[in-house]
Amino acid sequence: MSSYDFKEIEKKWRKVWEEKPVNADGAGKPKFYCLDMFPYPSGKGLHVGHWRGYVLSDVLSRYKILQGYHVLHPMGWDAFGLPAENFAIKNGVHPSDGVKANVANIKRQLKEISAVYDWSREINTTDPAYYKWTQWIFVQMFKKGLAYEKEMPLNWCPRCKAVLANEEAAGGVCERCGEPVTKKMLRQWMLKITAYADRLLEDLNTLDWPEKVVKMQTEWIGKSFGAEIDFKLDGRDDALKVFTTRPDTLYGATFMVISPEHSLARELTVEENKAEMEEYIRKAGAKSSVARMADKDKTGVFTGSYGINPLNGEKLQVWVSDYVLADYGTGAIMCVPAHDDRDFDFATAFGLPIVEVISKDGTTHSKLEKAYTGEGTLVNSGRFDGMGSDEAIDGITDFLAQNGTGKKTVNYKLRDWVFSRQRYWGEPIPIVHCEKCGAVAVPEDQLPVELPNVASYQPTSTGESPLAGITEWVNTVCPQCGGPAKRETNTMPQWAGSSWYFLRYPDPNNDKVLADPELLKKWLPVDYYVGGVEHAVLHLLYARFYTKFLHDIGVVDFEEPFTKLFNQGMITNMGRKMDKSGGNGVSPDDIVNSYGCDTLRIYELFIGPPELDSEWDERSIEGVSRFLNKVWRLVDANAQNPAKVSKEIERLRHKLIHDVTTRLNNWSLNTVVSAFMEYTNKITEQAGKAGIDKETLETITILLAPFAPHVAEEFWEKLGHSDSVFSQTWPKADPEKMKDDTITIVVQIGGKLRDTIILSREATKEEAIAAAKVALGARLSGEIVKEIYVPGRIVNFVVK
């Protein structure tokens, strides 16, 4: 036989599993919640790179089932948001129809993987019965004051015609399309994620997550300690407030800079500088974020006003420059050119004084070539001279506090979350605007606020939602006073539905509560979460925020949703990330058709370490296919008349169990496959001599089940069983039975390999050394300084 009939077998077992799920009985078992990041049902379908994560989580799920766990392994659709809307616009269909078609296609593809997904728990974020609860959470946040409206300059993507959250505009380009982001003033709904900044930061310690992701979230939250200092404005009653992390450098402040968006920028500008200032502020506003960031050359305009250093009373020029960010700290800084690179550049460009106040070694320098940004000893700092930076930070801050001109403070890079989108395809924000009562939440018994059907759902270029055009939907009554009112026409961002979906799977059809508290208690938190690293600060930060909020209002009893996170590596093709639109996507459909699901599953593991990127190589699949066929022939030839167990095969069996189990536990899945190949090759060789026993065949079958579930079930049946292989228990290796009768010992001189000797397992150190000397004979000359013996491995002679 050339090859087993994988099409027949895979079809057969899929049908059996559908009728009798292998994971149905959970009575008395510990739980294991294994979750994939649910996919966006894009029109492009899945490629083999998507398969990787799904195969990894399924191998783990099936392994846990065999270890006696009741496993929750669900799947659903994150279907609101821009891509679905853009797909619909491009193809001239309604977004809901586009989503329906894409879901059907991807679901078909996902079924090809034969994962143990419980499709009875399938969820879809665009289902009103689901987004009822997305809206409900928003209402709870609104009631707690965490959702608020604000007119503010927002990240605006001219191509998507959409407002973007800071997370979506990272690097100054649109997260979706790469277009440079500009600013636009609009009224927006905001979520006060900053209220949770400290908890989001601190609880990162409790998570078993990749270090990289923890670091990225830490940097995104960006907590820094420092001081807020008031610089009285010369000739005015008010003061300019600045934030600094280095109050120890206060004596070195030689000028000040405020951002072009600062509320005092115009006010402080003296008459003769006004024209130039207006022009500068206008230009800064028009510059895209990218341009503003990319251009490191310092520009600026002097206001003509002065601030007064609270420590030494010196008058400092106040400038306006776009290198100061409006929304970090106070939007104003004190400038210490001697000890800050940017201030140094600015001072150099405009000929402003540079005064050294921190010295590495206590000596002063007449001229600095560049800023010294490290800590050191204070100089030119009056009575603080000679203090170390740390001491001076406290000393100067305390002094300012006593004078009422400064205080210790903490700053975060994290901003509140811009939560509204002026697009059609999202959850309507459940708010009604009443002239008398203001913004009023839609009562919970009126949720969901369903997304109305609309003829034209294309984005408007004015920045208004297409929903604003449906007057019969917009006009409503105020739930509070009964007077005329208008519905909020903005919708929620794509992340809204995905920020809590993992809570819904345990109880996907509940229409009374978000999910039954008992079921939440049983399944959550998620034990193992598998997905791409691209969500490090978007979805994963939002989901943690939502979970903490729901904890605070008593919906869940835990603070962190995902105990363990695993980021699978990308699959690249021709060195680039696999992408259908990039022309290098490989469809799993074709591979499944020509090699079968089991082969592709194993190849996805064999391709490389799961956490690293791996290059797709179609030809290498052949090796996996040969391996499965070889095992097939072994089982097929011996299932009917197994032989009596041989010592050698028993030994190989235990080694196989040991290697597969330890490597699986280390998540070294590529080497699990190697171990399988290595030992089944050896076992097949032995079986060719004297046959193979039934227990070994059964062991191979159970071990293989998480990886190649169809052939494993088929083997199990061939071996005379009528139940599922997944009702079996994962085998245990017996260390005693793994041991060989003989050991091979490497003989070295000075650490270099000279010979190998074979000894009995019980050989002593003396016997090993003696045997090594015999083996070396005349090659061992000179005085032996040292004899090193590593039991069972090495004899090494150090000679002079």
Next chain:
RNA sequence: GCCCGAAUGGUGUAAUGGUAGACACAAAGGACUUAAAAUCCUUCGGCUUUGGCCGUACCGGUUCGAGUCCGGUUUCGGGCACCA
């Protein structure tokens, strides 16, 4: 600029500080076959006087022994970046 990965045969890669290249792919040769497919066997880092010598990006160090640990350098990939 800062942070984090990575660098091993023609290719993907493997090696608790202990025989570098397991397991595969590709290639070459052979067996079986009328033939092909499938399968099986052999070779497969370099040099070589066939005894060995060299070899894990580069330079040094620790060690009886280093792909692995330490210090420095280079290249590639990723993330962050005017955050005061």
